[in-house]
Amino acid sequence: MEALGLLLTVVGGIGALVTWIIILIAAFKDNIWWGLGSLFCGIPWLVFSIMNFAEVKKPFLIYIGCAILYVIGSSMSVSSALGGP
DSSP states (O other): OHHHHHHHHHHHHHHHHHHHHHHHHHHHHOOOHHHHHHHHHHHHHHHHHHHHHHHHHHHHHHHHHHHHHHHHHHHHHHHHHHHOO
């Protein structure tokens, strides 16, 4: 179970990173300030994603899915490391 948790964590983390970069590129293409704000702080990234949802719909939804995978995988790894079921 620990190996499955690790696999989900790695896949979710890499997927979230890739989709975050895709949305960051879209923010830089729109305006340099959106890009810089998104790069250095998470809130402008989220605001940009919501305001331009039609443009970044697919990567944003994939990001959410990957983040959920990451949390589930981390929970499974910690649970099995602590001796849980």
